[in-house]
Amino acid sequence: MTDGPLIVQSDKTLLLEVDHDLADACRRAIAPFAELERAPEHVHTYRLTPLGLWNARAAGHDAEQVIDTLLLYSRYPVPHALLVDVAETMSRYGRxxxxxxxxxxxxxxxxxxxxxxxxxxxxxxxxxxxxxxxxxxxxxxxxxxxxxxxxxxxxxxxxxxLAGYVDGEHHDIALETDGWSLRPYQQQAIDGFFHGGSGVVVLPCGAGKTLVGAGAMARSSTTTLILVTNTVSARQWRDELVARTTLTEDEIGEYSGSRKEIRPVTIATYQVLTTKRKGVYSHLELLDARDWGLIVYDEVHLLPAPVFRMTADLQARRRLGLTATLVREDGREDEVFSLIGPKRFDAPWKDIESQGYIAPALCTEVRLTLPDHERMTYATAEPEDKYRLAATAGGKNAVVDRIVRRHAGEQTLVIGQYLDQLHELAEHLDAPLITGETTVRERQRLFGAFRTGELSTLVVSKVANFSIDLPEASVAIQVSGSFGSRQEEAQRLGRIMRPKGDGRTAHFYAVVARDTVDQEFAAHRQRFLAEQGYSYTIVDAEDLDQAPDPA
CATH class of the missing domain: 3.30.70 (Alpha-Beta Plaits)
Structure with missing residues (x-):
């Protein structure tokens, strides 16, 4: 028996003592094969699942490595039956x-x-x-x-x-590396992808997933179909490809609600692909419009269910999934594994942070107590109304106002789920609001003004959860979200993770109503980030000055 940080139990749960000296090393060692389930203050609970073990196997980890890790860090003898089960489960992959x-x-x-x-x-x-x-x-x-x-x-x-892939139509693509080069982990991600042929690369927001995509395209030098979450993202991909590769604007087509261009490199939105007319997916011909050599799925954790069915028909094409988290709230991780491919590369957020490629971040949960009349309204509400009531509590406006003043002069995003709440906050802060109803042109204008510093505060709905490049943002204030979505929490933190020129720390605030489902959902949302090594400081709204120093 050793004084390790891990307790391995026969029900396949792993308990990690957070304050142990070896906790961080243990977390990194078990991350390739164990999934975090709960992350309270002192003991985090992980679970061994077949899919997690198969992903590890596909990434080149064998059962002996997994077993050695469990034995190395376990405080007590590891149940023999569990070790046998790990070996047998991993041996199923590739038979x-x-x-x-x-x-x-x-x-x-x-x-x-x-x-x-x-x-x-x-x-x-x-x-x-x-x-x-x-x-x-x-x-x-x-x-x-x-x-x-x-x-x-x-x-x-x-x-x-192991059946291989069709080469697809050749198209010359090279990286323009004047003044920059791929970071070591980006090159490793590209190498890992091509070694396996198809699969998923997991990198933190702000770590340059688009550059991994561009590098894979250059390595492939074939016609490429890129699937993205929205039109703003499509145009950011286009701009980045024009800046970082030998591709010209004429070689890149946009296939969205407003344009239907098919070029050697075509960027299409998930929304247009999943649009039905008279019960038929009318844009599926795009998948066969050219002899694509590479399909890139941006934000693969958000892949709509119909695209899985389409992807089943693309198995002869190389497929690259890019994401900050493989967590899917619909539980379809096995579909990503089987149809896009196994995880080929996964860089822990804290590792990339320690190398200086993403900004260090402090996470703070600010809890406010509802006044008596709001508590009574909440207490007597129907279950389906409780989260909205708690998440849109009126007292949050004053808390947000204080946080914004606390970070005066910093580029700040205020992010939420409910439009009424966001309209009220935008008016309260005298800041522009971006929602799904904001035109693409207006979104681009406002994001541009934010990047240049003309605007210091933006209020945004969930349209800004993903694929928005705002390197100047250093403060994010979350007032409401999609219930307990772990992937959304990761995406929102990711909006402020770009490294700052002066080395400043980023700040992520979650404003939460105490003793409500808002607080319960907040704990669930934080699980993924806890797995990445982040922890939340909890402060009372009345004691906001005790939050981590904004300097």
Whole structure:
């Protein structure tokens, strides 16, 4: 028995003592294969899941490494049954392989004949196979490559896809590296992606995911389809590609609600792809409009469900997913794993911060007590109304006002969910408001004014959660959100993570109503950031001057 920071339990939970000297080293060591579930002050709870272990396996970690990590950091003897289960779960990945056969095309090859027999007998695989070639090989219909991978993950036998990819249409793309170069972790991410062929790169907001995409495009030198969250993001991608690569504006098309351009590099929004007309996805022809050699999915954790079905048809193309977090609130992480690909590279936020590539950040939860009349209204409200009532508490305006004054002269974002609340705050602060109703042109104008310092405060709805490049922002104040969304919390913190020229620390505030579901959801939202090594200082609204120093 050692005095390690970790307690490994037979129900596959891992308890990490936060204040232990080895806690940070342990957190980094278990991050590739364990998922954080709860993160209160002193003991964080992680869980071992099949998907987490398979992602680790696909990223090159073997069972021996995982077991050695558990044994190294565990305070008590690790249950033998759990170690056996880890080894057996990880061994399931790759016992089935999708390979390319010169005669029969796509073939499912089994390293274990019994596993092939098992999956072929499943009703879920009916219609996905062609002729049985021998005891270890069966033909797979090429059009079912994605669907089969989905099914095999559900059956607990994730296939390793070794079938390769079509080259796609060649198109010269190179990086323009005059005055800059890829950071070491960006190059490692590109190398990891190409080593695996397809998959997901996980990098903190502000760490240059777009440059990883540009580097992958240059390495591929093929026509590329880039799928993004919105039109503003599409135009930021275009501007970045024009600045960082040999691509010209004429070579880059925008396929959005307002434009339908198909060029060698085409940037399309998820929204236009998932638009239905008379029950039909009318823009799906874009997927076949060119012989794409690379598909890039920006913010893959936000991928709409219909795009998963489309992605099942793109398995012969290289697919790169970019995200700050693989957490999906709809629980479809297994779809990302099977259809986009396994996690190929994951850089912990604190590691990138320590290298100086993203700003250090202090997170503060400011709790205010509702006045008696609001407490009674909340207490007697219907359950479905409670969060809105707590999240839009009138007292939050004064708290936000004090935080803004506390950081006078700094570029500040006020972020929320409810439009009535945001309109009131914008008027209270005499600051512009950006919502989904704001035109793309007006958004770009306001973001531009914020970047130049003409505007120091912006009030924004959830449209600013993702893919908005605001390097000058150093303070974010969150007044309400999408219930307990961990991914949203990460995206919002990410808005202020760009390194500051003077080395200043970024500040992220969550203003929360005490003793309400607002407080409960806040605790849930903070889980992902706790996994990354961030902690929240909790202060009473009356004692805001005790929050971490804004200097």
């Amino acid at each position: 089935l392989q999708l390979v390319s056969d010169p005669v029969h095309g796509l073939v499912l090859h089994a390293l274990d004949r019994a596993v092939l027999a098992e999956v072929m007998r499943s009703k879920r695989t009916a219609g996905l196979f062609g002729a049985r070639l021998d005891e270890t090989d069966v033909v797979v219909h090429a059009s079912e490559r994605g669907h089969l991978k989905q099914v095999l993950v559900k059956l607990g036998w994730p296939a390793e896809d």
